[in-house]
Amino acid sequence: MTCRLKPVLFSLAAAAFLSGSTAPASPTAQVTIEDFEQGISPWKHSENGLFAESDKVHEGMQAARFALDEGSYAERVIDFTDWSAQGGLSFWMYSPAPTDAVIGLVLTSHNPDSEGWVYFYREISIDWSGWKNFFLRKDDFRGARSPSWSDIRRVRFSVTDWKWVVPSPGDAVVIDDLRLLPKETAAKEETK
Numbered sequence: 591m592t593c594r595l596k597p598v599l600f601s602l603a604a605a606a607f608l609s610g611s612t613a614p615a616s617p618t619a620q621v622t623i624e625d626f627e628q629g630i631s632p633w634k635h636s637e638n639g640l641f642a643e644s645d646k647v648h649e650g651m652q653a654a655r656f657a658l659d660e661g662s663y664a665e666r667v668i669d670f671t672d673w674s675a676q677g678g679l680s681f682w683m684y685s686p687a688p689t690d691a692v693i694g695l696v697l698t699s700h701n702p703d704s705e706g707w708v709y710f711y712r713e714i715s716i717d718w719s720g721w722k723n724f725f726l727r728k729d730d731f732r733g734a735r736s737p738s739w740s741d742i743r744r745v746r747f748s749v750t751d752w753k754w755v756v757p758s759p760g761d762a763v764v765i766d767d768l769r770l771l772p773k774e775t776a777a778k779e780e781t782k
């Protein structure tokens with residue numbers, strides 16, 4: 591009888607553990623938004639705008655190559671939408687050489703009182719070579735039409751959408767490891 595109870599107890603413990611693992615992330619947890627290990631299929635993108643990348647990778651086996659051509663964009667729906675307790679966004683980007691390109695990073699939100707595109711955004715100048723780690727706090731973004739950090743629905747890289755973007759035809763960057771940051775580590779943007 592005792593022996594037959596053990597699997598039940600184990601199952602209960604496992605169930606408790608598993609249910610705990612699906613609870614909302616705490617402010618101290620890192621949340622992976624995209625590591626590209628499953629490819630680029632969740633991404634909607636312009637023709638020739640995004641490719642799976644397995645040569646230049648920051649972590650794991652895959653990343654994504656984003657073209658800096660005019661009109662290029664890539665975006666995906668985000669599973670983890672409530673960023674209110676998180677500190678900011680981290681990602682790695684590789685640029686083979688400095689360019690004059692300026693792209694937009696967009697976090698699409700929602701505002702029931704607005705019919706327009708509701709989003710946070712910031713520009714990124716592709717002016718370095720090698721891997722660069724972006725640590726972006728919430729106040730590093732600007733907002734359009736009163737977006738909310740508790741309702742972030744999509745992430746988008748864009749060489750379109752605004753007059754201030756600057757394409758660099760024929761060039762591309764590699765993106766990897768988009769993560770939400772715990773509050774205490776989202777201190778600054780830095781290059782490594």
Ligand SMILES: [Ca+2]
Pocket residue numbers: 625626627647648649650651652653766767
């Ligand atoms: Ca990866």
